[in-house]
Amino acid sequence: MTVPTHRIGNVELVALRDAELQVPAADLFPSIAADDWKPYRDLLDTEGRLHLTVGCFAARAAHRLVIVDTGIGNKPRTAAPLGNLWGHLEEDGVRPDEVTDVIISHMHFDHCGWNTLQSGDFWRPAFPKARYHVSRVDWEYWTRPQALAANPHITDCFLPLEAAGVLDLHAGEYRVGEELTVFPTPGHTPGHCSVWITSAGQHGLILGDVAHSPVQVRNPGWSTSFDTDPARAAETRRQVLERARSMKAQVIAGHFPYPAFGVLEVKDGKAFWKSLL
């Protein structure tokens, strides 16, 4: 296996990469002035763009192989660039028929693309033996008629799961096996969830889109243009990062610089995210 892996207690995490997006910082953070970026120029390219990994994680735990988010995928109706995760998944050590659970942090197109594969005119679950775990709050929000009409990826990536009987809708805190707990972190979307990992005395936190860039660890008040409720997203970010700091949890985020395994450190009274690899 050539992809980066990392352990939290007895849980082995594999960093999977589906694509990379280049997004102008001014588009992602429209309320942040150009001058406020000065201390963080190293996060931007020469054209002022952030490079966001579209990352997913596989977690190998006792009797389970769990995938957290499934990238952009290759759905023709989904925005380009198309993802390439499926082409190297087995090489990365993940056999689709071994996956027991798929956790979706939220129902945006860049987190669900490989939920399904095309089969004739239909989409079928890509992980044939897995249960797919989705927030009930997000489900009810994104399956409203106007949301379905505006977001074809919901029809391609989520409705086939319901039809196949492999969808588990959850609310509140929700355990997936012994080590993983899915918990609500609303703001980016109404039902957004993160994943807390506890194993052998160690803790890890897979943020989902609580943060898109390490700059938001320094500045939890910086919400993105994709946050459905920016104020709530900022409050959630503060709370979750404080919990991670106080529990000494490793902090992992799919859009952070690959492979996105990191820890929180404090300098001049402010927390920042430091890559572990």
Ligand SMILES: [Zn+2]
């Ligand atoms: Zn995202």
